[in-house]
Amino acid sequence: MIRVVIYLKDHEHSTLGELAEREYRTIQSQAAMIIRKKLENLGLLPVESFPEHSNTSQTTAPGKEGTHDNR
Numbered sequence: 361m362i363r364v365v366i367y368l369k370d371h372e373h374s375t376l377g378e379l380a381e382r383e384y385r386t387i388q389s390q391a392a393m394i395i396r397k398k399l400e401n402l403g404l405l406p407v408e409s410f411p412e413h414s415n416t417s418q419t420t421a422p423g424k425e426g427t428h429d430n431r
Contacts, residue, residue: 366391373387376390396408
């Protein structure tokens with residue numbers, strides 16, 4: 361991995377820290393994720409296909425697990 365130095369004002373750093381804490385990341389991981397997502401949105405990187413948080417995975421409606429209609 362390559363290291364990048366980013367200079368932030370005090371309020372930018374503390375806001376980034378608050379967001380990182382809310383999302384259970386380090387400040388460095390949060391900054392990397394923000395940069396990566398911006399590059400994806402601009403079409404410069406392919407969009408990652410895995411969910412960011414495991415608790416946001418799709419679930420099957422109750423009573424529909426394992427049912428198949430093979431007509």
